[in-house]
Amino acid sequence: MLEEIIESVGSSGKFQWMTVMLIMSCKSVMSLSMLMMAYGGLVPDWWCYPEDEKSVSVAPLNSSSHYYQVCNETSVCSRNYEADTKTVVSKFDLVCENTWIKPTVTAVQMGGVLVGALIGGQSGDVFGRKKTIYTAILLHSIFNIIVAFSVNWQMFAAFRFLIGGCIGTFLVSVVYPLEFIGRKHRAVVSAIPFWTTGLILLALASYLIRDWKILHIGLGVVSSPYLLGWFVVPESLRWLSTKDRIEEAKEILDKIARFNGTKVPENAEDVLRKVAEMEKKKNRTEKKYTYLDIYKGFPMLKKSLCIQLIWFSCSTTSYGLSFGISTFSGNFYLNFFLMSVTELTTYFPTIYCLEKIGRRYTCAGALFLAAASCITALIIQAVNDVSKSSMITGVSLLAKILTGSAWASLVVLSNESYPTVIRSLGYGAANTMARIGGILAPFIFSLGSNRMIPYIIMAVLLVSSGICALLQKETRGLALEDLIETVAEENERKDRKKSSIYNISSESNGTISQVGEQINSLSQNTNTKSINEISTQM
Structure with a gap:
């Protein structure tokens, strides 16, 4: 019902594209912030000087020095870091005995993402989408x-x-x-690579600025103009x-129609009130589903566990490679840029394969x-040829790109695998596993x-997930299910199907028998007639 109203006032007009740009383009800033620790965790060149060193001032500051990146365990060490690259590691001295702090800070940040996702889903339903999203941007x-x-x-770590x-x-x-978008354009809008664009910008910004403080302040300043959208969207x-706020909904319909140069249908208010009444009735009478429902019955249990494992594996691998890029050989900034920009090339092949092979x-x-790709990296390392370290970087980047392609396919598969009544629950549980992986x-x-x-x-996670993906039901070309089919209903449906086949078979056999009898009767009549005719002629 609402779909038709939105189509009538313009489902892909100027208002819709303005809304998309004012909100979804902020994903670029969010991706910059999400992977900031990829640069913040970069370890600059550093030198260790024992306190008993008498000629610290004349010690050579180059990689050939015997003090270069050496953790001195026999005496207290005074560490000096490269001045041109300022990261969180150099600021808080996160090397040697403090190495564990860097991944811990990143894990704390990803824990915040998990908590934010849980809060955001509830807040968006209770307080509204607009208040939730603009509060997040402000904070x-x-x-x-x-x-x-x-x-x-x-x-x-607390603020991360x-x-x-x-x-x-x-x-x-x-x-x-x-x-606000019509059904024909949602897939295209969802696939606009705002997130990947932000990663490319992070690679360029970290190369040009090389100061974690300025990068953070810059993120705060750049994200603040998006708050102006509050007065427009x-x-x-x-x-x-x-929520039965009909008058406000009517005002928004008028605004969209004016912006797109269209007219609001005369029955718009009736449709809005009908939607509100249906929602009230549903809340009073319909079953309240919980996360337990996505595990009831062996087929549903298998589906949910497999999907959640794949989400966990994609997140662990993708973010693992992203946060670990500083450990790869070659130039950090170039590797980061290549990892980000090459993800753009997988968009069209992935969409094509989803439609052609499922x-x-x-x-x-x-x-x-x-x-x-991961197994290839293992083979290269087993050969133990240092000159091939660039090959390890190459196959690692390839693994990251392919994991991103798998994740994009997984989003579609996950949404189409669950019936409507538990789709958000199934997707939410899978997303939670992804946050744990992060x-x-x-x-x-x-x-x-x-x-x-x-x-x-x-490699183990990816192979296991690939097997789980093959165990899923193919959803290409299938209509979305709306209700959960119980075991009793499934058996009843199978019985009806068998009964229908039996009835068709019986009817077919009866029809064949009748046709046979008619043929025999016709044959006898024909023969009798022929004999009589022959007798008359004789």
Whole structure:
């Protein structure tokens, strides 16, 4: 009903594209903030000087010095860091005995994203999409400026947690502008690469600025202009209708129509009131589903566990490689840029494969190829040829790109695999597993000095996830299910199907028998007639 009203006032007009640009383009800033620790965790060149060193001032400041990046365990060490590259590591001395702090800070941030996602979903439903999303943008701007003045790593970690919460809240509410878009254009709008564009900008900004404080302040300043959208973008028409705020919904319809140069249908108010009444009735009579419903019955249990494992694996691998990029050989800034910009090239091939070979095969294929990339990195390391370290960087970037392609396929597969009544629950549970994977991801490349361990972990996760993807039901070309089919209803449906086949078979047999009898009767009559004719002629 509301879909027709939105179509009548313009489902892809100037108002819709203005709304998309004012809100969804902020994803670029959020992606910058999300992966800030990829640069903040970069370890600059540093030198260790024991306190008993008498000629510290004349010690050579170059990589050939015996003091270069050496953790002195026999005496207290005074560390000096490269002045041109200012990161969180150099600010809070996060090397040697403090190495564990860097991945911990990143994990704390990803924990904030998880909490923000949980809060954002509830807040968007209770207080509205507009208030939720603009509160997240406001706090994100404030926290990014404050964190630049952290006096210790504990304060920095606390504000990174708060920033992560803002990012999680924003990402949950980013579907808000899609509620103004018609069904024909939602997929295209959702796929606009605002997030990847932000990562490319982060690579360029970190290369040009090279100061974590200025980058954080810049993020706070850049995100603040998006707050002006508060005075232009209205509350969600659909949300207002379900909350029985009809007069406000009518005003928004008038605004959209004026902006797009269209007219509001005469029955618009009746439709809005009908939607509100249906929502009230549903809340009084319909079953309240919980997360337990996505695990009831073996088919649903298998589906949910497999989907959640794939989300966990994609998140762990993708963020693990992103946060661990500073450990790769070659130039950090170039690697970061290439990892970000090459993700843009996978958009059209992924969309093509989703439509041509299906959701599960596209997802599984990308996961298996990503696993193959990790296994290739293991083989290269087993050869132990230092000159091939650039090859490890190359296959790692390839694994990151393929994992991103698998994740994009997984979003479509997950949404189409659950019936409407529990779709948000199934998607929410899978997203939660992704956030848990994001919390663990920073530790992937911090598990000791053995560089083979991260690739073994990622290869196992990716292969397992590929198998899980193949176990899913293909959803390409299928209508979305709305209700959960119980075991009794499924058996009854199968019985009806068998009964229908039996009835058709019986009817067919009866028809065949009747035709046979008619043929025999006709044959006898024909023969009798022929004999009589012959007798007469004789």
